[in-house]
Amino acid sequence: MVEKGHSHGDNAKYYSLRAxxxxxxxxxxxxxxxxDILTMADQIDSRSPEDGAKVLAHAWVDSEYKARxxxxxxxxxxxxxxxxxxxxPKLTVLENTDDVHNMAVCTLCSCYPRAIIGRPPAWYKGLAYRSRVVVDPRGVLKEFGTELDESIEVRVIDSSADFRYLILPKRPAGTEEMSEEELAKLITQESMIGVGLAVSPEQTKSI
Amino acid sequence: MAKFQPGDQVRIRVGVPPTHFRTPEYVQGKHGQIETSWGPFPNPEGLAYGGDGLPAQPLYLVKFAQTDLWKEYKGAAQDTLLLDIYENWLETI
Amino acid sequence: MPKVHDRGGWPNEDPIDHSEHEMEEWERKVDALNGVLGERGLKTSDQLRRAIESMDLETYESLAYYEKWTAAMEMLLVEQGIMTTDEIDAKMKTLEQGKK
Structure with missing residues (x-):
């Protein structure tokens, strides 16, 4: 059966009218x-990956803040x-290090740290990701172009209850001189879910 | 009072109730280790029907070895999976 | 037909579709309504999940994300006596005629 991420055709017509x-x-x-509905929609729109990136970049430069x-x-x-x-829902931040790489999923539905980084990307809600990431995380990482060393512990976190998980990606090498604002640009949505790494300064130059 | 402490080994109860529950089927019957004790949370099995979710259930972050969850796990031996499970789904080993 | 609970480990060979789509305005409103109903105490995420899980597999897999949410919210509002299915049907008809 073909999975339908977003609405189109007769179903969409019916459900948009029903809604x-x-x-x-x-x-x-x-x-x-x-x-009330439009105010709530604006409030939800106002959160985006940039908000999360700002917070996490601050954690990169201020180790006491990171601990808190x-x-x-x-x-x-x-x-x-x-x-x-x-x-x-409650929010927890998990740190990726040289030894441990965390990646988040919700196999039951689409739980996501929306309160800080906005709505989840379509693939996060899709059945392919939700079915496969728990059983083959390294294969899924490869699909996102992320290859990790065999020696790293890959940790899948399935948000099954009251907590939502935001991943603090590893700070790339060669970023010591960068400002907090520049660092925030390295922190992508994918890196905060854990399917990607933070962008390295070399990668930003090549873009 | 939380029955389990971080480090305790637990077994996940097996069951597919006709009602709402949160414990994914792929961890049922498996052994895991308590990573974090989060304290009490309203029980989703009551909340799902408009109830107050009381008595609250202690909630734990539980860690599993991937090689214990999947017979043909293709990743590395040290890979793990974590998820939050309510105490009524945990058994002492 | 089995109901859908967690999808962890279900066989699925589909490649992950990385494409994003611009949200339709009605989807944006459904997303917001979910939040508003939460604030009014008319919906918890547990209730929404339970309603979505009560769909049969075929419905679950054939409906798009916010279509499922719409169906689930309707279920919750009707069972709480906030509105009836007949009222929704009638309102839909009126809206449809208004758009012609």
Whole structure:
């Protein structure tokens, strides 16, 4: 069966109309307003991988901040002005090192640290990634162009309950002179999920 | 009170209840080790039906050796998998 | 037909599709509505998951992401007595006629 990531065709027509009907009824019944929905949409739009990259780059340059971020991500995020919504699930940051490489998945659905890095990419929600990454993480890494040494422990974290996991990628070599702002540009969405590494300075030159 | 401490070996209960549950089937019946004890969380098996999820269930981050989970694991021997499991799904070995 | 729980380890040889698509406005609204219902105490992610898991395998695999969410939210709103399926059907008809 062909998997459908996004909506098109008759199903899309039906469900988009059905969703509109549900929203209208909720508005008529006084449960929420269209303004509430659009405000929430804007709020969700306002979070993106750049937010996560900013926080993680700060952790790269300030080891005390990094320790606080790893110990209690939510409090550490507040220091940088990120207040997670009250309804957001708990957030934990896992650090990738020379010895351990973490990568995140949700095999049950699509749990993701949305409160800090926005909506997940389409492939993260797809069945191919969710089915395979737990059983063949190194094969999946290769599909993303990421090859790791045999000696590294590859750790898959399946977000199955109340925690969402954000990965702190390893700081690439040769970045000692870079500013925090420049460093943040090296931290991609894929590296914060753990299917990729942070971009190296050589790679940015070749782009 | 949390029944398990970090380092404890546990076995994941086997079962596919007709209701909502969080424990993936691929870890059921497998042995793992408690990595972190997160404290009590409302039980999703109640929350899923609009209940209050009480009594809360202690939640743990549990670590598995990949070679224990999959007979034909193709990666390295030291590779692991971690996931959060509620105490009602854990058995003492 | 089996229901879908976790997908971990299910046989799947499809290559990972790296393409992104621009979100449709209706999908963006469904995404937001999920948050609004959460704030109103009318939905928890546990409830949404349970509703999605109650779909049969064929429905689960044939619906796109936000189509599943729409179907699941409808289930939750109807079972809580917030609205009925008949009301939704009727409203859909009105909307459809308005668009013609």
């Amino acid at each position: 509109e009907a549900i929203q209208e009824l909720l508005i008529e019944k006084g449960i929420c307003s269209m303004d 971020l790893l110990a209690d991500a939510e409090t550490a995020l507040m220091e940088l002005g990120y207040d997670l919504p009250e309804t957001a």
